Amino acid sequence: MLVQVAKGIHQLSIQFPFGMRQMNGYVIEGKDSMTLVDTGSYAEQSIDIWNVRSQSVQK
Numbered sequence: 001m002l003v004q005v006a007k008g009i010h011q012l013s014i015q016f017p018f019g020m021r022q023m024n025g026y027v028i029e030g031k032d033s034m035t036l037v038d039t040g041s042y043a044e045q046s047i048d049i050w051n052v053r054s055q056s057v058q059k
Contacts, residue, residue, distance in 0.1 A: 002027070014053050016046065025050070 008029040
């Protein structure tokens with residue numbers, strides 16, 4: 001789920017079926033681009049979930 005937490009800053013909550021159960025990432029809008037901040041673990045399953053969920057941010 002993508003939620004605006006401040007002007008130009010959005011929180012992306014991703015549910016995981018294991019471990020920490022939820023990770024919050026952030027999308028920060030810049031003048032000409034966006035920055036994604038991933039605060040989750042570096043695990044193959046986590047990366048796969050992030051790649052699928054982050055597609056909604058790019059649209």
